[in-house]
Amino acid sequence: AQSVTQPDIHITVSEGASLELRCNYSYGATPYLFWYVQSPGQGLQLLLKYFSGDTLVQGIKGFEAEFKRSQSSFNLRKPSVHWSDAAEYFCAVGRGNKLSFGAGTTVTVRA
Amino acid sequence: GAVVSQHPSWVICKSGTSVKIECRSLDFQATTMFWYRQFPKQSLMLMATSNEGSKATYEQGVEKDKFLINHASLTLSTLTVTSAHPEDSSFYICSASIGQGTTYEQYFGPGTRLTVT
Numbered sequence: 212a213q214s215v216t217q218p219d220i221h222i223t224v225s226e227g228a229s230l231e232l233r234c235n236y237s238y239g240a241t242p243y244l245f246w247y248v249q250s251p252g253q254g255l256q257l258l259l260k261y262f263s264g265d266t267l268v269q270g271i272k273g274f275e276a277e278f279k280r281s282q283s284s285f286n287l288r289k290p291s292v293h294w295s296d297a298a299e300y301f302c303a304v305g306r307g308n309k310l311s312f313g314a315g316t317t318v319t320v321r322a
Numbered sequence: 323g324a325v326v327s328q329h330p331s332w333v334i335c336k337s338g339t340s341v342k343i344e345c346r347s348l349d350f351q352a353t354t355m356f357w358y359r360q361f362p363k364q365s366l367m368l369m370a371t372s373n374e375g376s377k378a379t380y381e382q383g384v385e386k387d388k389f390l391i392n393h394a395s396l397t398l399s400t401l402t403v404t405s406a407h408p409e410d411s412s413f414y415i416c417s418a419s420i421g422q423g424t425t426y427e428q429y430f431g432p433g434t435r436l437t438v439t
Contacts, residue, residue: 220363243426247430252331252432253432254326254415254417254429254430254431254432254433255366255415255417255430256430257427257428257429260427262423262424263424301365301366305426308354308371308419308426309356309368309371310356310366310368310428311368312365312366312367313365314364314365315363315364315365317363
């Protein structure tokens with residue numbers, strides 16, 4: 212069975228500071244990995260995805276993620292956060308055409 | 323980008339009644355749509371996979387007779403919560419998929435907040 216763990220329930224970061232959100236997965240085969248952001252009143256938006264190849268993936272809004280097979284991790288990073296990055300972030304692993312989501316990390320940005 | 327809408331965005335119904343939620347792909351055709359349920363501060367749990375023109379596939383533990391799914395066209399899937407009870411109160415989210423393999427992606431609707439009183 213596959214599972215996704217996001218160890219951090221809530222992270223508070225100052226505007227302009229760097230951000231890293233952790234994601235660990237358990238999956239028997241080469242995973243398809245995704246990061247989504249959920250803002251109030253809006254649907255989940257895809258930030259980036261990893262299928263194969265370069266383990267450092269660039270996404271939208273200045274986000275990037277690094278796939279580390281040895282650590283079964285796919286951590287999301289942003290060098291300098293903006294107040295608009297306050298949201299809920301979900302890591303997901305794909306199996307066939309289905310997605311399994313982690314519990315999410317709430318990001319609060321303080322001025 | 324691809325847009326998925328849901329209607330209504332929120333609904334309140336009385337216990338024992340049924341409520342229908344619509345999910346539409348506005349600018350693309352979706353042969354496959356998905357229905358998720360999200361509890362407060364928790365993850366999205368896949369309820370079922372909806373394929374146009376065929377019966378939905380439900381995840382283990384999801385009551386197919388309570389959560390009726392219809393995918394009658396390439397742009398519309400509906401979820402009907404039958405004989406709703408307070409424990410059915412939740413946030414329901416749909417998505418529609420595009421592509422295969424490395425181009426695969428799901429586009430999500432904004433969700434429907436259901437409150438059963």
